[in-house]
Amino acid sequence: xxxxxxxxxxxxxxxxxxxxxxxxxxxxxxxxxxxxxxxxxxxxxxxxxxxxxxxxxxxxxxxxxxxxxxxxxxxxxxxxxxxxxxxxxxxxxxxxxxxxxxxxxxxxxxxxxxxxxxxxxxxxxxxxxxxxxxxxxxxxxxxxxxxxxxxxxxxxxxxxxxxxxxxxxxxxxxxxxxxxxxxxxxxxxxxxxxxxxxxxxxxxxxxxxxxxxxxxxxxxxxxxxxxxxxxxxxxxxxxxxxxxxxxxxxxxxxxxxxxxxxxxxxxxxxxxxxxxxxxxxxxxxxxxxxxxxxxxxxxxxxxxxxxxxxxxxxxxxxxxxxxxxxxxxxxxxxxxxxxxxxxxxxxxxxxxxxxxxxxxxxxxxxxxxxxxxxxxxxxxxxxxxxxxxxxxxxxxxxxxxxxxxxxxxxxxxxxxxxxxxxxxxxxxxxxxxxxxxxxxxxxxxxxxxxxxxxxxxxxxxxxxxxxxxxxxxxxxxxxxxxxxxxxxxxxxxxxxxxxxxxxxxxxxxxxxxxxxxxxxxxxxxxxxxxxxxxxxxxxxxxxxxxxxxxxxxxxxxxxxxxxxxxxxxxxxxxxxxxxxxxxxxxxxxxx
DNA sequence: GCCGTTTTCGGCCCGACTGTTTTCAGTCG
Numbered sequence: 084x085x086x087x088x089x090x091x092x093x094x095x096x097x098x099x100x101x102x103x104x105x106x107x108x109x110x111x112x113x114x115x116x117x118x119x120x121x122x123x124x125x126x127x128x129x130x131x132x133x134x135x136x137x138x139x140x141x142x143x144x145x146x147x148x149x150x151x152x153x154x155x156x157x158x159x160x161x162x163x164x165x166x167x168x169x170x171x172x173x174x175x176x177x178x179x180x181x182x183x184x185x186x187x188x189x190x191x192x193x194x195x196x197x198x199x200x201x202x203x204x205x206x207x208x209x210x211x212x213x214x215x216x217x218x219x220x221x222x223x224x225x226x227x228x229x230x231x232x233x234x235x236x237x238x239x240x241x242x243x244x245x246x247x248x249x250x251x252x253x254x255x256x257x258x259x260x261x262x263x264x265x266x267x268x269x270x271x272x273x274x275x276x277x278x279x280x281x282x283x284x285x286x287x288x289x290x291x292x293x294x295x296x297x298x299x300x301x302x303x304x305x306x307x308x309x310x311x312x313x314x315x316x317x318x319x320x321x322x323x324x325x326x327x328x329x330x331x332x333x334x335x336x337x338x339x340x341x342x343x344x345x346x347x348x349x350x351x352x353x354x355x356x357x358x359x360x361x362x363x364x365x366x367x368x369x370x371x372x373x374x375x376x377x378x379x380x381x382x383x384x385x386x387x388x389x390x391x392x393x394x395x396x397x398x399x400x401x402x403x404x405x406x407x408x409x410x411x412x413x414x415x416x417x418x419x420x421x422x423x424x425x426x427x428x429x430x431x432x433x434x435x436x437x438x439x440x441x442x443x444x445x446x447x448x449x450x451x452x453x454x455x456x457x458x459x460x461x462x463x464x465x466x467x468x469x470x471x472x473x474x475x476x477x478x479x480x481x482x483x484x485x486x487x488x489x490x491x492x493x494x495x496x497x498x499x500x501x502x503x504x505x506x507x508x509x510x511x512x513x514x515x516x517x518x519x520x521x522x523x524x525x526x527x528x529x530x531x532x533x534x535x536x537x538x539x540x541x542x543x544x545x546x547x548x549x550x551x552x553x554x555x556x557x558x559x560x561x562x563x564x565x566x567x568x569x570x571x572x573x574x575x576x577x578x579x580x581x582x583x584x585x586x587x588x589x590x591x592x593x594x595x596x597x598x599x600x601x602x603x604x605x606x607x608x609x610x611x612x613x614x615x616x617x618x619x620x621x622x623x624x625x626x627x628x629x630x631x632x633x634x635x636x637x638x639x640x641x642x643x644x645x646x647x648x649x650x651x652x653x654x655x656x657x658x659x660x661x662x663x664x665x666x667x668x669x670x671x672x673x674x
Numbered sequence: 675g676c677c678g679t680t681t682t683c684g685g686c687c688c689g690a691c692t693g694t695t696t697t698c699a700g701t702c703g
Binding site: 119120121122123124125126128129155156157158159160161195196197198199200201230231232233235236239286297299328329330331332333335345347360361363365368369370371372373375376377381382383384385 | 686688692693695699700
């Protein structure tokens with residue numbers, strides 16, 4: 084092996100998410116150091132910008148490093164650091180900072196109530212540089228000697244350290260579907276109070292982010308005199324474990340499942356402004372408020388105010404946007420990806436539930452589903468669909484009672500029979516299968532059997548032992564047979580367990596484009612792994628996107644809602660969605 | 675460190691809650 088190859092192997096090509104994380108860490112270290120706050124913000128902006136990027140930084144650097152400067156939030160300094168990270172696999176500035184900042188200090192920042200100033204103080208005055216040492220110091224009552232740390236601070240720290248450890252075990256974020264269930268329950272509970280006029284949830288859940296950090300709920304009352312009553316009632320919700328803080332307008336609790344919930348109470352004339360404010364994203368709001376400022380206006384959670392501090396908008400979100408000269412936009416778009424003032428300020432017309440004509444991934448009792456072919460079809464008709472595809476597991480997934488050739492052939496006949504029955508209702512069931520790409524390098528069935536199917540969904544099932552390069556290779560091999568119509572969960576990973584590698588996704592998408600394979604946005608609550616950025620990557624390549632429920636019961640069909648919203652976050656339009664096609668158009672695409 | 679329809683310097687979003695203060699800094703979202 085030549086030296087060149089050895090070096091390439093050692094230097095692991097830096098991925099977008101890793102680079103974003105390095106900039107976040109740099110920002111944390113600069114905060115502890117007490118650096119200029121705007122410099123710190125620049126690093127955080129750059130990190131956020133990189134996270135939402137639909138292309139790899141590696142591909143930009145390879146093409147032309149100067150194009151890095153076109154990315155919002157990235158200038159000369161950070162651009163150079165990205166180039167160094169991509170080509171050399173390291174960042175000198177980052178390494179220098181690391182030398183002067185003990186790693187444990189960064190962990191300590193994760194403890195609620197401890198910010199950079201206090202961490203720096205504890206480190207300087209008491210030499211504490213890890214969560215473990217901090218825990219011991221609190222136990223030994225050593226912290227109370229420090230300025231600003233009285234008895235109450237220590238008491239709070241003990242709790243905060245315990246919470247930190249628990250939250251770390253759950254990686255700090257929760258699945259969208261779980262968060263949705265919890266928030267609806269709390270909203271039901273709060274609406275029983277007659278003082279509550281309006282109630283809705285905001286935050287990343289309203290933006291339908293794939294994972295949720297905490298819940299934000301907003302309530303409006305006729306008079307702020309009622310707010311205390313609302314807060315008292317809220318903290319008595321039976322899921323509440325701890326009350327973190329409680330005031331007239333803002334209360335924060337931690338639920339028994341360690342989820343944090345913020346409740347805000349505002350007057351009715353401010354409800355829209357508060358919804359806008361707390362829906363975010365933070366980056367979207369910063370740009371929005373800057374735009375307002377340029378027009379001599381001020382935006383906060385109570386409304387839009389003119390130079391004389393008169394409120395000119397605030398009751399509804401629409402009027403808040405309008406007052407600043409922006410058309411209201413759906414929360415999924417509010418990520419500062421150019422939706423406010425970018426070159427493409429013309430917003431896309433996004434896919435909607437009403438556009439969906441069918442669902443191309445579901446299971447029946449033949450493998451691990453709970454309902455029959457007919458039951459699934461009837462439920463789909465109730466949703467107004469024209470067609471579905473039955474795609475039971477192949478024999479590769481033994482635990483799911485996957486079908487071998489013989490059982491698949493019988494399954495096909497069964498589907499034919501149901502199709503015959505539903506003919507007069509003009510409903511069509513496509514004969515399909517979900518094959519597993521990683522199993523043995525084949526597509527689980529021979530070519531003759533696969534050609535009897537209308538549609539083949541190829542899935543990459545979780546395999547934590549397989550190297551990313553090997554996964555890419557197997558996917559490429561499978562797609563190049565020309566027998567696959569849809570590629571499902573190409574990362575093979577479940578959310579929160581491991582992030583997919585951007586380079587892997589880029590190669591897979593290029594391959595899918597070459598063989599005209601659609602990418603699936605999977606709505607199964609445990610998955611949702613084709614993320615917003617992946618949808619953008621797919622659309623950039625002209626790929627069709629299949630938004631599927633992957634339901635294992637008739638009750639699971641409406642879960643497609645989650646996939647639709649994730650696709651909307653990725654600016655997916657109706658034209659890109661495979662299952663927005665009519666049944667005739669779909670068959671035309673398949674052949 | 676980034677940015678520009680007040681442009682190459684001088685800005686950079688806004689407010690609630692807490693604890694320990696004696697009027698506010700730190701943290702958080």
